[in-house]
Amino acid sequence: MPTPLHIPQAILDDMVAHARALDPYECCGLLAGNHGTVTQMYRIKNIVALEGAEKLSSFDPAKAAHLERLSPVERAEIAFVMDMADFSAAKKDMRTKGLDLQVVYHSHPHDPARPSITDIKIATDYEEIWTKINLPTPAYLLVSLMEKSKPDIRCYWIDGGMATQVPIMTAP
Numbered sequence: 200m201p202t203p204l205h206i207p208q209a210i211l212d213d214m215v216a217h218a219r220a221l222d223p224y225e226c227c228g229l230l231a232g233n234h235g236t237v238t239q240m241y242r243i244k245n246i247v248a249l250e251g252a253e254k255l256s257s258f259d260p261a262k263a264a265h266l267e268r269l270s271p272v273e274r275a276e277i278a279f280v281m282d283m284a285d286f287s288a289a290k291k292d293m294r295t296k297g298l299d300l301q302v303v304y305h306s307h308p309h310d311p312a313r314p315s316i317t318d319i320k321i322a323t324d325y326e327e328i329w330t331k332i333n334l335p336t337p338a339y340l341l342v343s344l345m346e347k348s349k350p351d352i353r354c355y356w357i358d359g360g361m362a363t364q365v366p367i368m369t370a371p
């Protein structure tokens with residue numbers, strides 16, 4: 200049984216607000232903290248929501264390197280790509296505040312709160328990248344708006360292509 204992750208209610212609410220603000224596009228962001236307790240949330244711009252999925256092909260290949268390993272069908276399923284400037288700013292802020300990256304979150308406007316095949320594939324591709332950029336491997340959190348009035352939030356470790364649910368404890 201994986202160790203639960205402690206997330207303050209205010210941050211859970213803020214992620215839902217972020218998901219609703221971008222609906223029908225997906226939102227994405229990072230959660231940071233220490234020792235399994237989240238204390239900070241970073242909204243990261245979703246390039247796809249800003250510029251449209253059709254622009255994906257014109258991205259800097261280095262930024263979207265992981266996309267090349269996906270089939271065209273899987274690539275079409277991708278609805279979020281994190282803005283690298285936002286990501287770097289968040290990473291710098293974490294370092295300044297002595298926080299560890301704990302979670303990468305994104306929303307599923309129409310689908311359940313579990314990783315899609317493509318989500319798992321991308322997470323698997325990223326397993327080696329986190330070490331290279333000196334960040335711990337994060338858990339993946341999904342905010343589902345499938346039932347608009349009843350958002351569902353679930354968190355997973357993705358390891359070797361397998362997703363294992365991580366219990367979320369609400370911290371005050």
Ligand SMILES: [Zn+2]
Pocket residue numbers: 305306307314315318
């Ligand atoms: Zn997804």
